[in-house]
Amino acid sequence: MSKDIDFSDKEEYINPTFYVLTREGLILLIVSFVFLLLGLSYENMLYLIHGLIFPIIFIIFSIYLMRLDNYDIRVRIEITSGEIKAKTFLPVHIIVDSDRNFSGSIKLEVSDGLFPVITPLVSLIDSREAKGTTFLLLAPKRGKEKINRVVIQIAGFSGLFHLEQRIVLNKEIMVVPEPQRVALPWTMKQKILEDLVSEISVPVKGRGYDFFALRDFNFGDEVRHIHWRASAKYNKLIVKEFEEPMMLRFILVVDSSLLMNGPKLEFALSAAVEISTVIQRSHHSLSVIIQGDKYTKMIHLGQSSSALRTLALDLHNIRPEGTAMNYINLKNFIMDRRLNSSVLLILSDTENEPNHVKEGMMTLKRNMQAIFFFGLSTPGFGTLALSKVRDESFYNLDQLYYRREIVETSLERIYRRRFKLYQNLIDGPNSRFKVVKTYNTNILLELRELLVAFKGRKAHIRVAMRGEDNA
Amino acid sequence: MREDPIVFEDWKVGSAKYVNFSIFKRADAIFSIIFAFNMFLIGLIYQNGTMLFTWLFASVIIIFLEVITDQKNRTILNRLTIIIILGFLAVLSLQTIIPLLRYTWINVILSLNGILLAFKFILLPIVNDANDISGEVLEPRNEMTENRLMDQVHRLEGTEFEILSSKKFNLIYLKYLKINLIYYSIPIVVIVILFTLKIINPNFILFQAIIALIGLFYSVIILTIIITWLYYKYMQRKVRLEDEEDEEEEIIPVFPKIKIDTT
Secondary structure, three states, rough: OEEEEEOOOEEEEEEEOOEOOOOOHHHHHHHHHHHHHHHHHHHHHHHHHHHHHHHHHHHHHHHHHHHOOOOOEEEEEEEEOOOOEEEEEEEEEEOOOOOOOOOOEEEEOOOOOEEEEOOOOEEEOOOOOOOOEHHHHHHOOOOOEEEEEEEEEEEEEEOEEEEEEEEEEEEEEEEEOOOOOOOOOOOHHHHHHHHHHHHHHOOOOOEEEEEEEEEEOOOOOOOOHEEEHHHHHHHHHHHHEEEEEOOOEEEEEEEEOOOHHHHHHHHHEEEEEEEHHHHHHOOEEEEEEEEEEOOOOEEOOOOOOOOOHHHHHHHHHOOOOOOOOOHHHHHHHHHHOOOOOOOEEEEOOOOOOOOOOOHHHHHOOOOEEEEEEEEEOOOOOOOOHHHHHHHOOOOOHHOOOOOHHHHHHHHHHHHHHEEEEEHHHHHOEEEEEEOOOOOOOOHHHHHHHHHHHOHHHHHHHHHHHHHHOOO | OOOOOOOOOEEEEOOOOOOOOOHHHHHHHOOOOOOOHHHHHHHHHHOOOHHHHHHHHHHHHHHHHHHOOOOOOOOOOHHHHHHHHHHHHHHHHHHHHHHHHHHHHHHHHHHHHHHHHHHHHHHHHHHHHHHHHHOEEEEEEHHHHHHHHHHHHHHHHHOOOOOOOOHHHHHHHHHHHHHHHHHHHHHHHHHHHHHHHHHOOOOOOHHHHEEEEEEHHHHHHHHHHHHHHHHHHHHHHHHHHHHHHHHHOOOOOOOOOOOOOOO
C-alpha cells in the first residue's frame, strides 16, 4: 500500500488512494444491522429507522466510489530542517492539491518526543479555503525523533468510511542540545575565557601581539618595536616587549552515568556546546570526553566552521551508561592519549560516593594543570521525587507544613553538608569545586564565579614555592 | 504524555480550543431526554406501569450519564453502549403494548424516536472527529514561554508556513460539518419518504422490495469486508513468516571458544 520515499526537504508525492472502513464504522454497521433485523421481525418503526440509516449511508458511499474513477491528490511536505535545538519549534507544512474540490483531514504521526503546540496532530483541510496546513511541533528533549507518516483522509463520512492516502516519510529529526538558558554577550564570554587563561598560565615574553612590558633598547632589536612616546619621555630608546601566546589544551569531561540522567545531563551537554563556542574562536584546543562507567567517547573540536555543528550532532544521541563515572578509566584514557597537563573542566553529579570522588580526584590532580569541578545540585535540577509533588496535591495543611518546615529544611541541610564535603575533597592548589544550583544559568557565569574564588591560587603557589626554596 | 521534568517545566498538557464541545453535548443529551420522555408518554397514555417505571428509571440514568458526567473523554464505544441500552430498553418495554401498536399515531411517535436514535448514531462519528481535532497539545506554563511561542507564530506568518487561525479553522470545520450533515440527511429523507408511503398504503410492495434489496446489498458488503479482512490477515502472516525465514538464514551460529589453561 505505502512505500518508502527518499525524502528531501521539499517533496511532492502522488500516492495511491485507498478506501478505509474504520473500527467504529464496522461496529456501527453491525449494530444497525442488528436493529434492522429487530425492526423487520417486529415491524417496528423505532428499530427500522435507525437500523436502516447506516446501510443506506454505506450504499450511497459505495455508489459514490464506483462513480469515482480517479482521485489523485498531490501532497507537498516542507520541513524547515532535519536538525533543531532542544526546546525549539519545528514547523511542518503540508500542502494538498487536487484537480477537484475536496475537504477532509490531515493527520501527522510523529515519535513520542515531538509534541504538538497550538494545533493538535489532526487538522482539517478544505481546498476552497486553504490549500494546506502547518503543524508546529515542540522538541523539548535532546535525541533522535521521527516524523513517521502523514495520513490524509478525504471524501467520506467522518470517522466511518473514507478515502485515505498514507505517505510514509520516516524523516529523522535530530534534536541537538539546547542553548544555555542565560545568553551572554560575546565580549563577556571572551573576557571570561581570557580571565581563565590568565589565571591558569603565567605570562612569558615572546613573539605574540599582546603587550607585556617596556625595556631599554639593545643592539639588534627591531626598530618597529620602539615605543616612541616613552623614548621621548625618558630621552633614551625604549622598546616594547610582547607576550608569548599561550596555547592551552582544555578537556571538558561530561559525566554520563545514570545518576546524571535527565536535566543534569541535558545541562552538561548544553554547557559543553557553550564552552566549545568560546574556545573554538580562540587559539586554544578543546576535547570533549563523555565518560560513563565503561563507556568513554572523545570528540575533538576542530577549527573548521562546521566543527560546532558536528559536535552538537555528536552529542545529540548520548545516552547515560553505568551507575557512576569511572575516574580510573578517565585517567587511563587521558594518559593513553598523552593529554596530561591539560586544563580539566568536569561536569558531574553531587550524588556520587565521596570516597569514590576523592580517589578519582587524587589520580587526576597529579597529572593535570588545573581542574574545575562543577557539581550539579540534585534539588536545584528538580530530579528528586519530592520536587514533583506540588502544593495543590496536599489537602492537609499539616502535611504541607511538614513538607515546608521539616522535610525541605532538613534536605537543604543535608545537601549543604554534602557540598561542603565535596569542596573539602576537591579544592586544592590546582583544583576548585563549584555547585551549579539551577538549570537557569550559564556555565560561563559559573566559571567566572569560580575564578573569583580561584584568585588566591597564584599566591598559594608562590608561598608553596618559597617554602620549597627555604627548605 | 510522559511526565518528564524537562518536558513539563515550561509546558502543561491542554487541549486545542478550536471546537466547542458543549453544542454536541447538549444535542446528544436533548435527543436522549426527548426519547425517554416520548416512551414515558406512551406509558402514560396506555397507563402501563412497566413502561412508566422503566422510563422514569431510564431518564435518571440518562441525565446522569449524558448531562452530569464529562463527555469529552468518552470513547465511541461508551457512547454506543448508551444507544444500545436505550434501544434494548425500548424493545423490552414495548413488548408489553405490542397489541396496541397497530394504531398509526403511536407509530408516528415511535418513528420520531427512531429518527432521534438515528441522530444519536450520526453524532457518534462527528463527536469522535471533534475529539481528535481538539486533541492534546502543550500549553505554555509561564509568560516567557508564551512569548517565545507567539514570536515563532509571528515569524511564520510572513512565510508560506501558516498556522490556521481559530477563525479560519472554524470556517473550515463548519463547512466540513455541513457536508457531513448533508450526506447523513440523505438516508433520513429516503427513510421518511419510504415510511410515509408505507403508512399511507400498508401493502406498499416497493417497501418490501427496497428492504430486500438493502438486505442483499448489505450482506454482500459485509461478506466482502470479512473476506478482505481475512485475506489481509493471511497475507500479513505470510509476509511475517517469509521475513522470519529470511532472518533465520542470516544467523550464523557462533559457539564460544573454550580456552583451557594448561599451566
